[in-house]
Amino acid sequence: MSLRINDVAPDFTAETTQGPIHFHEWIGDSYAVLFSHPKDFTPVCTTELGAVGSLEAQFAARGVKPIGLSVDGVENHAKWAKDIEEVTGAKVNFPVIGDTDLNVAKLYDMLPASAGDTSEGRTPADNATVRVVYIVGPDKKIKLQMAYPMTTGRNFDEIIRVIDSIQLTAKHKVATPANWKQGEDVIITGGVSNEDADKIFPGYKTVKPYLRTTTQPK
Structure with missing residues (x-):
């Protein structure tokens, strides 16, 4: 299986x-x-x-x-x-x-x-x-x-890092970029419109139309 x-x-x-x-x-x-x-x-x-x-x-x-x-x-x-x-x-x-x-x-x-x-x-x-x-x-x-x-x-430090990402992204409409660690900026998921992003993640940064970053939600 x-x-x-x-x-x-x-x-x-x-x-x-x-x-x-x-x-x-x-x-x-x-x-x-x-x-x-x-x-x-x-x-x-x-x-x-x-x-x-x-x-x-x-x-x-x-x-x-x-x-x-x-x-x-x-x-x-x-x-x-x-x-x-x-x-x-x-x-x-x-x-x-x-x-x-x-x-x-x-x-x-x-x-x-x-x-x-x-x-x-x-x-x-x-x-x-x-x-x-x-x-x-x-x-x-x-x-x-x-x-x-x-x-x-x-590498169990990596496994801890992945757990942090999984738990964070399960609660918020974000994803984590390559090599992300706790406290670093995250990516706003594609399912969030720019209008909604203005409300949920004020001050977010548009790197590319498909890549928007914001500070890690609390």
Whole structure:
């Protein structure tokens, strides 16, 4: 099954390091970041889970729940968490899904249906495509998806930046330009007429007839 932005994120029930969850129910009224890993005790992924742990307060401030997934069991995840804290100094206080039956990996199109139904005997190389990030909104729809190669660690500062953009543009009739950061000017969407823009965004700048910028709404 191919997943696209604005599709409803597939729901599932799974065991995690914090007990069983029903994904949509677990998300509740929050945003969620689901990020997956090919196997426990792998070097790049160790740094990634630590990076997310270090951003715990930033995610919470934005009403975002991070959740990891690895194609191993939760018992291994708990042991791995000790290494992650030792290496990065950050605790894994968010749940990590145990996907030993490959159910979630296949549900989210990270592995083909022919991958079988067990993680037993599979190597990180076998699971190389299980390195995806999904941002899911409170409406349970996919807002972003990104896939990474095994040798490239994910940039979680960029994921925070994207969340800021998604949340801002969900509330206001604006879009964010390339490399935008919090506090910088934004773009007025094409659905806003110039007459309405005068009222909603007084003092906006017309760069081109199709490109109007304004200060970031509060």
